[in-house]
Structures are given as structure tokens and as C-alpha cells.
Amino acid sequence: MAPDPASSTSDTPSEDAEPSLPAFIIEGARSSRAKCKTCRKAIPLGGLRLGILVEGPYGMGHMWHHLECAAERHFEKLEEAYGLAAWNFAKEVPEPIPALEDLAKLKVEADKQRAEKKELPYAELDPSGRARCKLCDELIGKGTPRVALGRSVEFGQQTRTTPINIHPACVADALQAEDNATEVDGFSEALRTNSKGLDAKLIEDVLGLVGSLY
Ligand SMILES: [Zn+2]
Ligand SMILES: [Zn+2]
Structure with missing residues (x-):
């Protein structure tokens, strides 16, 4: 030195x-x-x-x-x-x-x-059974996995992203929505990184239900 x-x-x-x-x-x-x-x-x-x-x-x-x-x-x-x-x-x-x-x-x-603070997108287990999937409008079963995606919402002049709950099987279609704010590229990787409350096996199960994206 x-x-x-x-x-x-x-x-x-x-x-x-x-x-x-x-x-x-x-x-x-x-x-x-x-x-x-x-x-x-x-x-x-x-x-x-x-x-x-x-x-x-x-x-x-x-x-x-x-x-x-x-x-x-x-x-x-x-x-x-x-x-x-x-x-x-x-x-x-x-x-x-x-x-x-x-x-x-x-x-x-x-x-x-x-x-x-959770970053979108992430998967979690539905805590209540009262939330509806924002794509198909059906209830999400209590204790079953759901995926939180980002939706663009206008607040005056600003656009903000709010989380919406989606069935894993409805994710591929939800990502095609016009107000979708979640990237399709790197979706699986982002879900693995952000789903802190779920174990790795369950995250892979969710990704299996999500299926292939387009
Ligand atoms: Zn300060
Ligand atoms: Zn659905």
C-alpha cells in the first residue's frame, strides 16, 4: 500500500x-x-x-x-x-x-x-376464492395458482401499470390484450424471479399451465 x-x-x-x-x-x-x-x-x-x-x-x-x-x-x-x-x-x-x-x-x-413490494409478473396462490380472472371473468379457485400481470391504466395524463389476476391457462391470451403491460419476451424467466412465495416446482407447474406464448 x-x-x-x-x-x-x-x-x-x-x-x-x-x-x-x-x-x-x-x-x-x-x-x-x-x-x-x-x-x-x-x-x-x-x-x-x-x-x-x-x-x-x-x-x-x-x-x-x-x-x-x-x-x-x-x-x-x-x-x-x-x-x-x-x-x-x-x-x-x-x-x-x-x-x-x-x-x-x-x-x-x-x-x-x-x-x-412484488414485481410483475408473478404467480401466487389465490388466498380467497373471490377474485375473478380478468380475462375469462370466472372465479379463481381458493388455493389454486393465479398469475398477476400488468395492465396499463390511464390516470389523467399519466399511464400507470396495475396488477390484474389471471388464470395460468388464460395468461397467453391476456398477454395479447391491447392494454397488456407485461412483456411476452422473457415472461417465464420473470415469473421464476418474481414469484418469491412459491417453490420452484410449483412455479414450473404454473408455467406448464400457461403453455406456449404467442
Ligand atoms: Zn428525502
Ligand atoms: Zn381465466
């Missing part, structure tokens, strides 16, 4: 000329201009934020995140910042500083939501 010249001496003039920035700062935002790098929304004046030191195109600087966003998406960094009592690097130490245990709850909740 190459020796680090910056750490070898502390009396080098060039090193002293530029005070080193702290790796983290926790502070109340000093303006309302900065945007959170996680959610891209504004950080209000006085809103608690975590600055993470990064090397950018113009040198070293802090990237700001809402403290809550940092908890949800960069918890390890937040933990480090708390370990360093990073609020002491603020121009004005913010008050009160939320407990790290409370922020940890946000992370747990966010992780849970991400894990539960």
Missing part, C-alpha cells in the same frame, strides 16, 4: 491551507435550497439533514439527505455519523436530536416494504 502523504506530517503548509471537511454533518438545514439526494424533494429550512462527504466534480462536498431518508436508505452511514456525534460539526447544534433507535425503526419498516 502506498504511504499517505497527507497523514504523515501535519505541518505541511498545503495541508493546513484547506481545513478538512468532516465525513458527516447532522444539522438543521441552513437554507431551503438543497434537495435530498435520496428522495429528490426539498429539505425545508431547519429540517434535520445528514451531510455525507463525497468527492464531486468540483472537489469534496456534502451531499444532503433528510434524516428520515438517510435512516431508510443509508442506515450504515447514519450509524457512523451518530458514532462520530456529527451534530457537533453543525454551525449550530440542532435540538432535539432524534434517538438512533427511533430512526432504526424507519429502516426496519422501509426494508419490510421493499421486501413485500
Whole structure:
């Protein structure tokens, strides 16, 4: 490993000329201009934020995140910042500083939501027996497999994809619908990847019922 010249001496003039920035700062935002790098929304004046030191195109600087966003998406960094009592690097130490245990709850909740978010298409077992197949309009038997496909729905100017439930045997025709939003190419692979609740054997059974696509 190459020796680090910056750490070898502390009396080098060039090193002293530029005070080193702290790796983290926790502070109340000093303006309302900065945007959170996680959610891209504004950080209000006085809103608690975590600055993470990064090397950018113009040198070293802090990237700001809402403290809550940092908890949800960069918890390890937040933990480090708390370990360093990073609020002491603020121009004005913010008050009160939320407990790290409370922020940890946000992370747990966010992780849970991400894990539960299902990507289309996926197969699952029908939980109720009350859902109708959106292609043939027949009920889907309780405990039998069904496939969730994407359907394009217009909301004002926007088009969004919502899940619809389909019998495995109706999938091939449903994929031909005009408002279908699920790719035919790579369908089997996507179903294997996304059907997290089903074992591999059952997924293959579902694909057998789906049959060949056109
Ligand atoms: Zn944010
Ligand atoms: Zn059907």
C-alpha cells in the first residue's frame, strides 16, 4: 500500500491551507435550497439533514439527505455519523436530536416494504376464492395458482401499470390484450424471479399451465 502523504506530517503548509471537511454533518438545514439526494424533494429550512462527504466534480462536498431518508436508505452511514456525534460539526447544534433507535425503526419498516413490494409478473396462490380472472371473468379457485400481470391504466395524463389476476391457462391470451403491460419476451424467466412465495416446482407447474406464448 502506498504511504499517505497527507497523514504523515501535519505541518505541511498545503495541508493546513484547506481545513478538512468532516465525513458527516447532522444539522438543521441552513437554507431551503438543497434537495435530498435520496428522495429528490426539498429539505425545508431547519429540517434535520445528514451531510455525507463525497468527492464531486468540483472537489469534496456534502451531499444532503433528510434524516428520515438517510435512516431508510443509508442506515450504515447514519450509524457512523451518530458514532462520530456529527451534530457537533453543525454551525449550530440542532435540538432535539432524534434517538438512533427511533430512526432504526424507519429502516426496519422501509426494508419490510421493499421486501413485500412484488414485481410483475408473478404467480401466487389465490388466498380467497373471490377474485375473478380478468380475462375469462370466472372465479379463481381458493388455493389454486393465479398469475398477476400488468395492465396499463390511464390516470389523467399519466399511464400507470396495475396488477390484474389471471388464470395460468388464460395468461397467453391476456398477454395479447391491447392494454397488456407485461412483456411476452422473457415472461417465464420473470415469473421464476418474481414469484418469491412459491417453490420452484410449483412455479414450473404454473408455467406448464400457461403453455406456449404467442
Ligand atoms: Zn428525502
Ligand atoms: Zn381465466
